[in-house]
Amino acid sequence: MKIQSELHKASLFNNLELLANQVVEGFISGIHKSPFHGFSAEFAEHKIYNMGESTRHIDWKLFAKTDKLYTKRYEEETNLRCHMILDNSASMYYPAIKNMGLDNLNKIGFSVLAIASLMTILKKQRDAVGLSIFSDEYNFYTPEKGSERHHQRLLSKLSEVSLNTAPAK
Secondary structure, three states: OOHHHHHHHOOOOOOHHHHHHHHHOOOOOOOOOOOOOOOOOOEEEEEEOOOOOOOOOEOHHHHHHHOOOEEEEEOOOOOOEEEEEEEOOHHHHOOOOOOOEOOEOOHHHHHHHHHHHHHHHHHHOOOEEEEEEEOOOEEEEEEEEOOHHHHHHHHHHHHHHHHOOOOOO
16 A cells, blocks of 8 residues: 555645655655754864863864864754744635645645645754744734644644635635
8 A cells, every 4th residue: 555645535634744744754755865864963164272172072083184183163053943924815725626635736735735844844853933824914823832732733723724715814
């Protein structure tokens, strides 16, 4: 049993989290490189060692080549706060589609899938995500948070938007 064919049978946005995970994990083999690699801090540059500094990051291989002490510097990792904005106006429901599927998306369906996929990537990186949905005015707003409960709430709201056949008024 192929999971792709099963997904086409099911209502597309009933399990948005599963769909977003499959997009992020490279569901269709060959399109994306695998996201599963070893993790290491990003090397930024070498800096000349100064007396009194920690010897922990001395590059001993470079010392063997140059007879000078250099330390490795790394890029600092920080958390990102990302706010997604979804247009829920009437133009996003073009073309009118009764049964949305992976091969049959309108603009709102594609936007919801893209936002859910980006949210999944951000969640894996432990970054905070917020969401605003608007048409002529704000229909929904939530600030950036990184909790699982918040992530589920946003996915639920996105599923609700995608299952509507007409824009919110």
